[in-house]
Amino acid sequence: MRRIPVLATIVVLAAVGLMVALGFWQLRRLHQKEALLAHYAAAKGNPVPVEWTSAGVGEDLLYRRARLECATTGARSSIAGRNASGQSGVAQTVQCMLPGGGSARVVLGWSLQPLVTPNWKGGAVTGIIAPGPRLVADPPLEGLEANAMPDPAELPNNHFSYAVQWFLFAGTALVIYGIALRRRM
Known part of the structure; x- marks a missing residue:
């Protein structure tokens, strides 16, 4: 043995x-x-908007309603996305320069075509803070269709x-x- x-x-x-x-x-x-x-589900249900400042937003504010002022726009891009009906397509994004410094990525809306070049030059935007962070415009801007709103239930x-x-x-x-x-x- x-x-x-x-x-x-x-x-x-x-x-x-x-x-x-x-x-x-x-x-x-x-x-x-x-x-x-x-926490995210409670934030989604909170109707009081937060201000997106030049310092940005923290992860504790994800899925909250927010408002920002886009002083000027920068780079535009497209990312895969879904519209409010669930159809696949392209979310049109723009980099916004904020008054007082800082920037924010804004999802202007949804389309079937990539790199649609909206004429939007900035202004007030309201929407929902999505991971990234980025602000998903609600209502959509520049005649684009509404994106699917970010939902914490989709997080694994x-x-x-x-x-x-x-x-x-x-x-x-x-x-x-x-x-x-x-x-x-």
């Missing part, structure tokens, strides 16, 4: 311990993400499945090591 290999056992147990710790870390992240999503919260995955990895490592030890004996 052979002895149990000490170094291999230590390595396997350390790896299993790490995987279990990662599983519990994912469970903690699950609760943090649930709290964040609840898959930390529970990640935790289960780590625990299964740990269990699998123990089973495989147990089989290897049994064959060795």
